[in-house]
Amino acid sequence: MNETVLITGGAGFIGSHLAERLVERGRQIICLDNFDDYYPAEVKRSNLQRALSSQRVSLEEADVRDREGLRSVLGTERVRVLVHLAARPGVRPSLQDPELYLDVNVRGTLSVLAMAREFGVPRVVFASSSSVYGSIEGMAREEGTPCHPLSPYGASKVAAEALCSAYAHTGGPSVVALRFFTVYGPRQRPDMAINRFTRLIASGQEVGVHGAGHSLRDYTFISDIVDGIEAALEASLPGYHVFNLGRGQPVVLLDVIRLIEKGLEAKARIRFLPQPPGEPHLTYADIGKAGALLGYRPSVSIEEGIARYVRWFRERERFSPLSPAREGTVTVARPLASELDEQGTVPHSRQDRGL
Numbered sequence: 001m002n003e004t005v006l007i008t009g010g011a012g013f014i015g016s017h018l019a020e021r022l023v024e025r026g027r028q029i030i031c032l033d034n035f036d037d038y039y040p041a042e043v044k045r046s047n048l049q050r051a052l053s054s055q056r057v058s059l060e061e062a063d064v065r066d067r068e069g070l071r072s073v074l075g076t077e078r079v080r081v082l083v084h085l086a087a088r089p090g091v092r093p094s095l096q097d098p099e100l101y102l103d104v105n106v107r108g109t110l111s112v113l114a115m116a117r118e119f120g121v122p123r124v125v126f127a128s129s130s131s132v133y134g135s136i137e138g139m140a141r142e143e144g145t146p147c148h149p150l151s152p153y154g155a156s157k158v159a160a161e162a163l164c165s166a167y168a169h170t171g172g173p174s175v176v177a178l179r180f181f182t183v184y185g186p187r188q189r190p191d192m193a194i195n196r197f198t199r200l201i202a203s204g205q206e207v208g209v210h211g212a213g214h215s216l217r218d219y220t221f222i223s224d225i226v227d228g229i230e231a232a233l234e235a236s237l238p239g240y241h242v243f244n245l246g247r248g249q250p251v252v253l254l255d256v257i258r259l260i261e262k263g264l265e266a267k268a269r270i271r272f273l274p275q276p277p278g279e280p281h282l283t284y285a286d287i288g289k290a291g292a293l294l295g296y297r298p299s300v301s302i303e304e305g306i307a308r309y310v311r312w313f314r315e316r317e318r319f320s321p322l323s324p325a326r327e328g329t330v331t332v333a334r335p336l337a338s339e340l341d342e343q344g345t346v347p348h349s350r351q352d353r354g355l
């Protein structure tokens, strides 16, 4: 298939893995990214290095809120599928700057949908989040469960999903919204728990763990998420559809730390911190619908996934000037680690100095 796929947020953690996968499939890809300041642009440029070594991948530096930027890409390329991953991520920072989250995640999504419609792009795949659900007690979430987000980030994803539905029902494009559950793996965002904990443990620094470390997350390995996105690209699903992409097996945070310790052969120095607002105790995906309609079958266990992550971390530490261990050195100056899924703990004013 020679149709071009446009990936917004293509230089990010998930976007860069998707670009690599689609190159392997022989697709033509445009990665659009504005290299925002949530974490350093050099890390994002290095994420894309491998994908950009293919002639079939190009990079456009633009902001999804800038319709002219989108027009100039969509006006010159025959884009048949658009994967909209660009967003301001992070639960806790969204409590400090909700306007920014609404602007990027809601107005940005509106701009993408409007431009997709203007240029006749038939299908959009949208990156939503488990954060739309909010608090749950002991049961997997089905897609039909009412959403009660706990943070402006989660609320921004609910609002963006609503826009996707509205566009899909009023002339298109068709949209598949995928609710990702705590994605991890090589190149995971530096603010996320597994990345931060690995750096802190490897460098002998204290690990701040919120609550008693008993919170549960449905950690999902990046290759499983990319499988799900690919399936959504291929599926014939007119209109609007929403799917959970998780593993369906929540894991206790302290168990994740034990697996990282095992991989690194090092002991964590844990300091327990109060539970922050905005974070649910449990995330738990019901993946029955994704299994039935997308053939989604996550296959990487948490043991295997963490082992792979730690191997990547060690390799990168040895060879790269952007080694996660070096980033860890900078992180000491910042507040102690967040411990859960896709949140960052650091106020934006400090992020520019960090990492």
Ligand code: NAD
Binding pocket: 008, 009, 010, 011, 012, 013, 014, 015, 032, 033, 034, 035, 036, 038, 044, 062, 063, 064, 065, 084, 085, 086, 087, 088, 089, 104, 108, 127, 128, 129, 130, 179, 180, 181, 182, 183, 184, 189, 341, 342
């Ligand atoms: P990431 O920050 O690594 O990637 C997002 C990319 O979007 C970044 O490269 C960033 O520069 C770019 N971006 C931000 N604002 C932009 C704008 N206005 N215009 C153009 N580009 C912009 O994050 P990620 O972890 O790869 O997440 C990708 C998507 O998946 C996001 O929408 C996120 O909300 C969603 N998600 C991620 C997770 C997870 O566990 N990583 C979980 C649920 C949902």
